[in-house]
Amino acid sequence: MEKLLYMQLVDQISQQIRDGMFKVGERLPSVRKLSQREQVSIATVNTAYANLEQRGWIEARPKSGYFVRRSSLDTVDLPSKSKITGRPKPVNINELAMEVQRGSSIKTGSSFCAAVPDINFPISKIIQRTFVSQARMGKTFGEGYDTPEGNAELRHQVAKRALEAGIKLKSDDLITTAGAQNALALALRAMTVPGDIVAVESPCYFGLLQMIESFGLKAVEVPADPKEGISIDALKLALQQWPIKAVVSIPAFSNPLGCSISDEHKKALIGLLQQYDIAMIEDDIYGELNFEGRRPKAVKAFDDDGRVLWCSSVSKTMEPQLRVGWIAPGRYYDKILHQKYVNSISNPSLAQSVVAQVMEQGQYERHLRQAREAYRQRSQHLLDLAMIHFPSEMRASSPKGGLVTWFEMPKSIDATQLYHYCREQGVRIAPGELFSISGLYQHCFRMSHAKPWTTQSEQAVGLIGQQLKKMLLQSN
Ligand SMILES: Cc1ncc(COP(=O)(O)O)c(C=O)c1O
Structure with missing residues (x-):
């Protein structure tokens, strides 16, 4: 359906404010001027301005017109970007994490908890159809274990x-896994023994x-900056102090910050890893799932001596099931292959074959364009x-x-309390407590924006x- 005229205007003006075309405190064009410029009625402009005012973007000042009130929420400013906030510690978050995880699969109410795709x-129908047709053909059955x-x-x-991620690989450089979680587990198992220390963002x-x-x-x-990602200075301090076995990081659109680190930062990271001869699990x-560009x-892509173990899956772009x-x-290929073999022999081949076919047919690219937007x-x-x-x-x-x-939120607010309150009302968020081993984010929470908006979720x-x-x- 065509968007209503006034809503088009609302989108246009809010985007201009976000982009900094109109700064906080600046006066917006008068109702008459905007109506002439955009060739819409005075009533349409009035409705658009009233909507923007109600949503907190702008304010009306008597006899002066409309002014920009806020450009966006301030960006998070996490503590001590170049310092390490605590010694290496055993982790103890499992109980709350399991509860949150279980809650995220409940279908009633509004869940902003799980980072699962819409x-x-x-593409969901295409995956289903491909699955059915390959299963009907008996594809992969009767062939014994997959390699x-x-x-x-x-x-x-x-x-x-x-190649799109700048990585030059041959098929034989890759090992398939049961999702990215399994890839991370294989990597951690191969690189560490109990009691070892790993650096995390x-x-x-x-x-x-x-x-x-x-x-x-x-x-x-290791502190991560909401714009820059994992701090190189802090990581260096940690590497100087402790015998760290591996660094684990989510450099692209991290969970939970959503930030992505620059190529310069990536090169600096690789330089540091080489200096201390440390592996990285990426x-x-x-x-x-980039929004733009x-x-x-x-x-x-910047790893020229094979120290990065690159892990991924289709769980966020296609379907976690x-x-x-x-x-x-x-360079850890043999260790990982051995880990996979002793842990599971091989993975079910049908789902892998389905994903391969969907990727091959170009529908995946189309889907990605749609999903990103x-x-x-x-x-x-x-x-x-x-x-x-x-x-x-x-x-x-x-x-x-x-x-x-x-x-x-301000430090006085306890997000775990907020989580429990919301859960009772049928609304689910992920409390910040889960994202640190030192209680650093008791005042924070994470929300997923993956699902389409409904009146209920608003x-x-x-x-x-x-x-x-x-x-x-x-x-x-
Ligand atoms: C950063 C990150 N890594 C790994 C996973 C697990 O992925 P998979 O479902 O592919 O095992 C998730 C799931 O939420 C995630 O957010």
Whole structure:
């Protein structure tokens, strides 16, 4: 359906404010001027301005016109960018993480908890059809176990796609896995023994912290900047102090910050890893979900001596149920292949074959274009809603891709309490407590912007905002 005229105007003006064309405090064109310029009626402009005012973008000043009130939520400003905030520690977040994880699969209410893709894109039907047709043909059945390195067609497709990330691979450089989580687990197992220390970025994807906990490893948290990603200075300090076995990072559209690091930063990171002769486990699961421009290069693209283990999957771009992922382990290839073999012999081949076919047929590219734009708009809408409903003291990350947004509240607010309150109301968020082993983010929470917006989910953001305001009042 054509967007209503006034809504087109609302989108246009809010985008201009976001882009800095109109600064905070600046006067917007008068109603008459805008109506002449855009060739719309005075009533349409009035309705658009009223909508923007209601949403907190602009304010009317008597006899003077409309002025920009806010440009966006302030960007999160995480602590001590170049310092290490604690010693390496065993991890202990499993119980809350399991509860949150379980809650995220509940179908009722509004869940902003899980970073799972929207299943309403046409690709879902294409995957289903391909699955059915390959199963009917009896493809891969009766062939015994798949090889430990995994389906050759899939490895071929992944190697082709890796060129977009600046990585030059042959199919034989890849091993398929049961999702990215499995790839990370194989990598960690191959690189460490219980008691070893690994460096993780902070805030850190809690699935990784849970894994570190279950493997009996210790983690040292290296601060990540919402724009720049993992701090090189802080990582250097950590490498100087402790015998770290591997660095694990999500350089592209990280979970939970959504930031993506620059190529210069990637080169500096590789330089440091070479200096200390350390391996890096790169989780690139969100790399193809850029909102704008080109897909970012992987750190692996700058790795000339095979120390980066590049891990990814189709869980965020196609469907997590497929459990199809991969790893390009560089110089650790034999260790990873052995780990995969002793842990699972091989993976189910049918799902791998289905993914290979979908990737090959060009529908995947089309899907990615559609998904990137949809997620960009949904992420922006979440930030707009947060600006309207959340207290003005809040800060938010400004994701450039991926599925999640990070919110930071004044330190007096406990996000785990907020999580429990919201859960009782049927609204789910991921509390910041899960993303640190040192309690650094008790005042933060993560929301997924993957699902299409509905009146119910918009109201749920309002409910979170109301509770936040209440908690803030009580804490003052
Ligand atoms: C950063 C990150 N890595 C890995 C995973 C797990 O991915 P998969 O479903 O492919 O195992 C997730 C899932 O949320 C994630 O956010």
